[in-house]
Amino acid sequence: MADTFTSLFLAAIALSALIRIWLARRHIRHVLAHRAAVPAGFAERIPLAAHQKAADYTVARVRFGFAGLATEFALLLALTLGGGLAALATFWGGRLDGIWHGLALILSVMAISGAADVPLAAWRQFVIEERFGFNRMTPALFASDLAKGAMLGAVISTPLVLVVLWLMAAMGDAWWLYVWGVWCAFNLLILFVYPAWIAPLFNKFTPLAEGDTKTRIEALLARCGFRSGGLFVMDGSKRSAHGNAYFTGFGKTKRIVFFDTLLERLRPEEIEAVLAHELGHFKHRHVQQRIVLMFAVSLAFLALLGLLIDAPWFFAGLGVTAPAAHSQAMALVLFALAVPVFVFPLTPLGSLLSRRNEFEADRYAAAHARSDDLVHALVKLYEDNAATLTPDPLHSLFYDSHPPAAIRIARLQQAGT
DSSP, X not given: OHHHHHHHHHHHHHHHHHHXXXXXXXXXXXXXXXXXXXXXXXXXXXXXXXXXXHHXXXXXXXXXXXXXXXXXXXXXXXXXXXXXXXXXHHHHHTTOOHHHHHHXXXXXXXXXXXXXXHHHHHHIIIIIIXXXXXXOOOHHHHHHHHHHHHHHHHHHHHHHHHHHXXXXXXXXXXXXXXXXXHHHHHHHHHHHHIIIIIGGGTSOEEEOOSSHHHHHHXXXXXXXXXXXXXXXXXXXXXXXXXXXXXXXXXXXXXXXXEEHHHHHHSOXXXXXXXXXXXXXXXXXXXXXXXXXXXXXHHHHHHHHHHHHTTOHXXXXXXXXXXXXXXXXHHHHHHHHHHHHHXXXXXXXXXXXXXXXXXXXXXXXXXXXXXXXXXXXXXHHHHHHTTOOSSOOHHHHHHHOSSOOHHHHHHHHHHXXX
């Protein structure tokens, strides 16, 4: 059974890699094939130079993704079939026991995975983003973000992991149900504390200044019956030239946050339209739906782990044998490493749901603001963020959380007529 599971694991890795490489190569070819001319629907709005910049930026990012793919699978195989997890378990076994051994194992894997991503993140930021004029981050700020992220991760993860490991050891066969309850509560807690306690560790948030933009936004909120915990501007420009806006928090902690780069680029009526789109997500309860879906999926996965945790073939099939096998921490780590490979082919389902939500939010925006203003805002954002207007259809169908630009804007224009 263990050999069969090993074969299935390797087959899943191979299938995942082949799909990702095939889709990436399609995307590159399609974008380059349409690089020479701006799509007809955008020809009067976006200069050819901006269109070509977006094409080159997209291709550079996708090509660099091959390095990330190679690193990801090399690390996965090194930790599992390569004996890395077994070696870590043996190393900590001579120093710690019980849940402290499990904590050390899990934090070690997190640290190794994070360290492997640092060179990739640095290259993305200081080579690719710099080449296309988006980088505003200094090496000192990059290092500071890494240090803060690592410390914050340790502070948050340590008590959570200890509670989970204790429940797995103390609650019998139904441990997975108790762990699920803790996981749900933890995620809801993070949603509440993130706006006021976590986000300010990385960025500065200032109240939106008085003026036409704020007046329009407050009028829109009143029309839509939305109560906010505040309107804030985030200093996104200290890291990147990309612009965005988002909701964060729950209940009284709900905040509306605008990147300063977005406010600098859009007119007040366009900002109002962008916010109307975000309000559409709120009114259609998209965030709540995602949370419920996440909780349902996590329950199913934990129930599955409850079945696998006592199966010797599960551990042996992923390269871990006695005495390292059959620990709660090892089961958690192996499951977290293996599951993404097996569920990767389901990625288009999540993308489809997200695109449907975006269309719903666009329709809401068109009903509560001028659709033309949202179209103008989106075109500016596509240009400023160097988002390609000509993605490969299959690549977009598989990955994209937002509809392709041409389709999205066509629907908005129809809604405005």
